[in-house]
Amino acid sequence: MSRVAHVNGTYLPHRHARVSIDDRGYQFADAVYEVIAIRGDRLIDAERHLDRLDRSLRELRMASPMSRVALRAVMDEVIRRNMVSDGIIYLQLSRAVAPRDHPFPAKARTQLVMTARRSRPEPEAWAREGVRVITQPEIRWARCDIKSTALLPNVLAKQMARESGAFEAWFVDRDGMVTEGSSTNAWIVDESGQLITRPPSDAILNGVTRQAVVDLARGEQLRLVERPFSLDEARAAREAFLTSTTANVMPVTMIDGHKVGQGGVGEFTRKLRQRYVEANAVSA
């Protein structure tokens, strides 16, 4: 089966789907996006993703291309046409197609591209054994709360991770504090059993899986503290993990080549992952 993409109201074969060279997403990264997981024919946390999309649009003063109801209808159609039961749907919205010039064009019509593909969750073996992260200097812009396509620093960090045999790179700011991963949020469990993750701010993207795990932790009455933590704290932590739409709750067993805790998957992390999987009926 060949994939189908939605481009501004038209459905066409993915491999033929194109945007104008004057699309501001292409020329200026003047665009936002979302990736939503589909598990067993269900969208996971779609409303939270669409709330965040609305926020990104608002922060950049971009217009929504259509109502949420209409957007959901297009999403359903894209999923249907791609016959995706388990996978992801990708939405990218750019400000406009307009002759190249930095300021917002006078007439801006938000451009919508939507694709879907089948994919599995990250291998269960990774969740069983845990993954490695490396750290990289935080070099991104100061508005990481906006889910824009200005992802070049994230690309470079992920590539460094890949070349180091690691799953992810965690950014560390100039104060020695971990911000987040290149496409994931970062968490630790300290020696006292306290769960720690950075609170939403302009330094991180408020991950939807992050929000779900915060809720989960509160529901389970775990000792959750939202505060920045340092790389030193992360190295001394009992457990560490990361969260994202595609990785769910993924144990981290090594940071920059140093074992986290005993080097195995922590109890706390295992339990949280299990709860998350159960709550979303995610195939584990």
Next chain:
Amino acid sequence: MSRVAHVNGTYLPHRHARVSIDDRGYQFADAVYEVIAIRGDRLIDAERHLDRLDRSLRELRMASPMSRVALRAVMDEVIRRNMVSDGIIYLQLSRAVAPRDHPFPAKARTQLVMTARRSRPEPEAWAREGVRVITQPEIRWARCDIKSTALLPNVLAKQMARESGAFEAWFVDRDGMVTEGSSTNAWIVDESGQLITRPPSDAILNGVTRQAVVDLARGEQLRLVERPFSLDEARAAREAFLTSTTANVMPVTMIDGHKVGQGGVGEFTRKLRQRYVEANAVSA
């Protein structure tokens, strides 16, 4: 006459020129670009632009799509087909077209888009009367030396300038130092007649016009100092100006609503602009 664009070896009407939705320039801002001025059928400082393009590619470990000789031939053809005697040529190179995934794709074929259009230099009246700048917090990433398309912060700053009735926004870092404008380099002349501009580093793009003016100043044996300057210094300066491919040497007479010097175009700036125009036979 309708414009013609070059896309990976093919010439086609600009309005029909498209790139894949899987172009990494579109999805990740994993792309670099150059804008080169054409004045009286001549490319201005083309070799310096292409040197910088090579550097951007190298820093991002992207392959050149072709030799410089071949690239120059394509540039000539794009200019010829668009019948541009005075205007600009735009080159954008992205890493690859590949299924969306942050790390570099295993097989990356650099994508090339090239366009040209007729345009005039900024109005001479602006150069005669000077332009206004506002300041904005420096929120960009830490590798502004790479001319990437991750331009969203630049877009936002330029938009703020536009809405304030200003020509440009100068970024000011957390130490109170001016880095550069959203698409221009920043210069001042202090009370003692010293010409000051920030030296190349990862905090600014080393503008080609900037380089040309540095050479000019050295040739004229002006007292040039390459060092960062603060916003306070800029406000207290005798003269200020900005440089870019399209603005040449543009006097700045107001910063954040405060007059620079007496509020008119400075002698030093006027002279430098004149020398630059003469050196490049730029229509003034």
